[in-house]
Amino acid sequence: MTESKFTEKESIEIISQMLRQTRKNVSEGSGKAFLIYGYSTIAVGAATFLACHITGNPIWNFLWFAMLGIWIIFSIIGRKYKPDTITYLDQTIGNVWRIIGSLFGISVIIIATSAFFFGAHVMDFRLTMPLSAIYLSIGTSLTGFMIKDKTITLCPLAAFTIGIVMLISMLWGEGFTNEWNLYFAAVSVFTMLIPGIIIKRKYEKIC
Amino acid sequence: MLKELNPLIHSQLRLAIMTLLLSVEETDFNNIKEQTAATSGNISIQLDKLSEAGYIEVKKEFVGKKSRTSCKLTEAGRKAYEEYIDNLKSYLNI
Numbered sequence: 213m214t215e216s217k218f219t220e221k222e223s224i225e226i227i228s229q230m231l232r233q234t235r236k237n238v239s240e241g242s243g244k245a246f247l248i249y250g251y252s253t254i255a256v257g258a259a260t261f262l263a264c265h266i267t268g269n270p271i272w273n274f275l276w277f278a279m280l281g282i283w284i285i286f287s288i289i290g291r292k293y294k295p296d297t298i299t300y301l302d303q304t305i306g307n308v309w310r311i312i313g314s315l316f317g318i319s320v321i322i323i324a325t326s327a328f329f330f331g332a333h334v335m336d337f338r339l340t341m342p343l344s345a346i347y348l349s350i351g352t353s354l355t356g357f358m359i360k361d362k363t364i365t366l367c368p369l370a371a372f373t374i375g376i377v378m379l380i381s382m383l384w385g386e387g388f389t390n391e392w393n394l395y396f397a398a399v400s401v402f403t404m405l406i407p408g409i410i411i412k413r414k415y416e417k418i419c
Numbered sequence: 420m421l422k423e424l425n426p427l428i429h430s431q432l433r434l435a436i437m438t439l440l441l442s443v444e445e446t447d448f449n450n451i452k453e454q455t456a457a458t459s460g461n462i463s464i465q466l467d468k469l470s471e472a473g474y475i476e477v478k479k480e481f482v483g484k485k486s487r488t489s490c491k492l493t494e495a496g497r498k499a500y501e502e503y504i505d506n507l508k509s510y511l512n513i
Contacts (some may be wrong), residue, residue, distance in 0.1 A: 218431055220424070220510045226431060227504075230438035233454050292483035296450040303444045 243415055245286070246352075246408030250400050252282045257397030273337075273393070300382050305355050312351035319343050338388040345375030347401040356407065361414075364407040371373045371402040421474060424510070427472050432457050432465045437500050440492040448488040466490060474499055493495045 218226075256278050263272035294301070320340060327335045349368035356364025374395050381387060428434055435455045439446060449463055469475045474496030478489050490501075 218429075220507055222431075223424075223429065223434055223507060224511065226434050230435050230454065231442060233439075291499050294447075294482045294487060294489075296453075297446040299442075300444050319473045 238277050243408050243411035246404045246411060248286060249282070252279065252406030253400035254397045256282075257393045257400070260395040261390055261397075263395070270390075276337075276340075287354050303359060307360060308354050308358075309351055315347050316340075316344060319347075338382065341388075341392055342375045342378035342382070343372050345378065345396065345399040345403075348399060349375065352403040352407050359411070359414075361407075361410060364410055367406050368403045371399040375397050394399065420507045422509070423507050425499055425503045426475075427468065427474065428499060430465070433469060436462070436465060436469065436490075437474065437492070437496065440490060441497070441500060445489050445491045448490070451490065460474060469496070472499075 215286060256275060260272055260275040263275060264270055320337075323339055324335050349372035352368040352371075353365050356362070356366070356368070378392065378395065421424070428437055432455060435457075436451055439451060439454055441470065448459075448466075451457075451466075455462065457465075466475065466477055470477050472495075473493060476493050477489045480487055480489070496502060
């Protein structure tokens, strides 16, 4: 493209040509993030289940804190690779997940500190699993709604159901069992793995 | 009477850059080069002109060890572009 005088009709042609070229509304990055967190959650869930099952020691449930390490590593790597273009949709989806992340962070802080407020002096993190399932399903559903994909919008409802069932079972007093680790791995299949595969395929089709 | 088309926007490359920036939140220099197929020198000159007019915001930063130049349309740029389109419509009777 050169710097020269041109007619009004030609300017319309340039506008249409540029708009055609930039009609990309899903970035590769979002698909990758879903897949990385999806596979990591399934791996950590399965490892936690097996470790607790084999040893019979519930202390292995703290393996879930490995997800914090994965998040830190992914954030550091993410800073080194900025995408060439950030669309409005990318930014909006990013903001939705920032809110979801904050909700999760606030929940963990409240759960951790409430033990001292209520005088129990024991941090009980069981509630984080159903809450995370609910937060993740809301985040993924909103993402699906924004990128206009029915499967990504509806698929997390299965994860939402699992989260609610976990909460109800806590109310009934049955509460946390080792199987919850596998249920949460299933949550990540509906909220991260399937959406990640769909977004990746969409991106590959566009490019 | 027909209004004059904004000369800052009414140039092939500047119009292409403004249109590209209108459809995204932010994009980097390499993508502008790829989409417009213009030379780096020419793009730099046009980015300076648009930036001086307050139509775009140019940010230079380091991502890892590489330098990255990214551009973003400002509110003034968006208004100027809308005005340009309105005037263009009246020129073409559409």
